[in-house]
Amino acid sequence: MIRHLKAYFIFCVVLLAAMGCAPKSYVVLMENADGTVGQLAVTNAEGDVLLNKPRTGVDLDGKAGKPYTVDENRIQRDFGEAIAAQPPLPVSFMLYYEAGGTVLTDESKALIPAIIEAARHHPAPDVSVIGHTDTLGDSEANEKLGIERAQAAAEIIRSAGLQVIDWTIASHGERNLLIPTPDEMAEPKNRRVEITVR
Amino acid sequence: MLMALWPAWAQETIGFVKTVTGKAAVTDAGKLIDAQVGTPIKMGNILKTGPQATMGVTFKDNTVMSFGPDTEITVDEYLYAPGKGDLKFSTSMAKGSMQVVSGVIAKLKPQAVTVKTQGGLIGCRGTRFLVKVEP
Numbered sequence: 001m002i003r004h005l006k007a008y009f010i011f012c013v014v015l016l017a018a019m020g021c022a023p024k025s026y027v028v029l030m031e032n033a034d035g036t037v038g039q040l041a042v043t044n045a046e047g048d049v050l051l052n053k054p055r056t057g058v059d060l061d062g063k064a065g066k067p068y069t070v071d072e073n074r075i076q077r078d079f080g081e082a083i084a085a086q087p088p089l090p091v092s093f094m095l096y097y098e099a100g101g102t103v104l105t106d107e108s109k110a111l112i113p114a115i116i117e118a119a120r121h122h123p124a125p126d127v128s129v130i131g132h133t134d135t136l137g138d139s140e141a142n143e144k145l146g147i148e149r150a151q152a153a154a155e156i157i158r159s160a161g162l163q164v165i166d167w168t169i170a171s172h173g174e175r176n177l178l179i180p181t182p183d184e185m186a187e188p189k190n191r192r193v194e195i196t197v198r
Numbered sequence: 199m200l201m202a203l204w205p206a207w208a209q210e211t212i213g214f215v216k217t218v219t220g221k222a223a224v225t226d227a228g229k230l231i232d233a234q235v236g237t238p239i240k241m242g243n244i245l246k247t248g249p250q251a252t253m254g255v256t257f258k259d260n261t262v263m264s265f266g267p268d269t270e271i272t273v274d275e276y277l278y279a280p281g282k283g284d285l286k287f288s289t290s291m292a293k294g295s296m297q298v299v300s301g302v303i304a305k306l307k308p309q310a311v312t313v314k315t316q317g318g319l320i321g322c323r324g325t326r327f328l329v330k331v332e333p
Contacts, residue, residue, distance in 0.1 A: 025317050030297075030326040038300070038325025041309070044318035060317030060331065079328045082266035082295045085252035087216030089299065090260040123216045124236035126256075165214060165236050168258075198214075198256045 028057035028070045028079075033089060090198040091118050095153055097191040099136070100145075102152040105188075116160045118197045126198045128168035129154045134190035135174045135183045146171030153193040212276045213239040213257035217264070220251030245271045247294065260301035261287060261311070269294020274314070280306060290314040293333045299326045 029040050031054040040051040046064035051057070057070040075083075093115050095108040119125045131150030133142040150169045157164070179189045215224070215237040222233040225244040231237060233253055239245070247253050247269045254264040259278045265271065270292040277286040285307040291314070304311040304324045311322040315331050 025315060025329075025331045027313075027318075027320050027330075028328040030328060032299070032324075032326050038304070039323040040325065040327055041321040041323070042318045043321065057328075060315050060320075060329075062317045075328065078330050079266065079295050079297060081252050082264050082269075082297045082328070085217050085219065085254045085264035085266070086297055086299070087254040087256050087262055087264065089262060090256060090301075124214055126214055126258075128258075166211065196260070198258075198260065 025060035026057045026070075027051070027060060028075065029054055031055075088122050090196055092194060092196045093118075095193045095195065096188060097149060097193070099134075099186055099188075099191065102145075102149050112156055115157060115195055115197065116162065119157065119160075119162050119164065122197055124165040125162065126166035126168075127154070127157065127164050128194075128196045128198075129157075129170075130168075130194045131171045132176055132178070132190060132192050132194070133174050134185065134187040135177070135181055136186045137184075139174055143171050143173035146173045149191075149193050153195060157195070209240060211238040211258075212241055212273070212278070213255050213261075215239065215253060216256050217252070217254035219253075220267075221248035222246065222251045222253040222265075223248075239273065241273055241276045243273050245269075245273070257287070257301060259287070259303045261303065262299040262301070264297045266295035269296060271296065278303060285310045287311045288314065291329055291331050293331050295328070295330045297326065297328050298322065300324055 027040060027042060029051040031037050037054045042049045042058050044062050049058050049064060051067055055070050056067045058067050059065045093111055096105045097103060098105060129150045131146035133145050150171055154167060154169050177190050179187050181187050215233050215235060218233050218235060223246045224231045224233050224237055226240055239255055247265050247267055249268050251267055252265060256262050272290045274290055275286050275288045277284040285303045287303045287310060300311055300322050304322050308323040309321045313320040313329055
């Protein structure tokens with residue numbers, strides 16, 4: 001009898017311990033790759049909880065819980081595999097052009113190998129190429145010049161023999177200035193193509 | 199009119215599978231597809247990893263999501279037209295583990311990126327975060 005009670009007692013302790021460290025649902029705010037930190041808001045029936053310190057978490061159990069620190073061991077145990085599965089982060093490059101055409105500046109020409117190298121390191125890369133112009137000339141002609149620049153830039157990458165899975169090629173003409181200027185103004189920094197390798 | 203537009207809109211690719219280990223799947227309009235590097239993702243898709251599998255997806259707005267084993271996520275809504283101000287990225291997570299690195303949508307419109315779980319709605323203001331759901 002005593003033995004049975006003892007076994008029952010041990011069973012209860014083990015069960016409670018298991019419940020206490022039972023895996024639960026929660027969210028953790030993490031620092032970005034560049035060191036910056038954003039915010040998370042967790043909303044449920046009991047209200048809002050704001051997370052704004054890296055490596056703090058809150059339970060997702062429907063209650064308005066208190067944020068707590070999540071240590072590296074727990075992060076690795078619960079998220080190690082998800083973190084390891086992260087694809088390479090998208091990278092963007094800016095190419096600049098001589099006035100009025102699709103001739104790259106010398107500095108920008110020198111960037112091409114880095115772009116091709118980036119695409120080589122992205123699995124199944126999908127690439128977007130957006131052409132821009134300055135405000136010199138009429139806006140319709142600049143829409144066309146923007147797309148010509150984007151196409152020429154895409155062709156450079158294509159000719160390197162990369163297996164790009166998807167292309168987005170578009171022109172923003174003079175509608176999306178990097179350096180705001182009045183109309184009819186030459187601005188080298190606005191004559192550009194933005195390439196993103198995902 | 200809306201019905202006529204539905205199919206084209208529903209089939210737009212919003213991202214691609216970039217990493218897979220083990221057995222992972224994408225359910226598109228009720229059809230189960232084995233996930234491979236390069237598999238396209240569309241709005242409404244369900245993303246699943248098996249008991250020993252992982253998967254990583256990069257979306258058009260540069261959001262990067264990756265999933266640990268035994269995970270299930272649904273892409274409920276994805277709108278990415280910055281020129282028109284249409285920005286939204288909402289997902290539901292039924293179970294598993296996930297890392298999210300937020301992209302352009304979260305940058306342009308705070309609170310437009312959400313993850314719904316049974317125990318609460320997560321709103322993301324430009325950051326990396328981790329979610330674990332035990333149903």
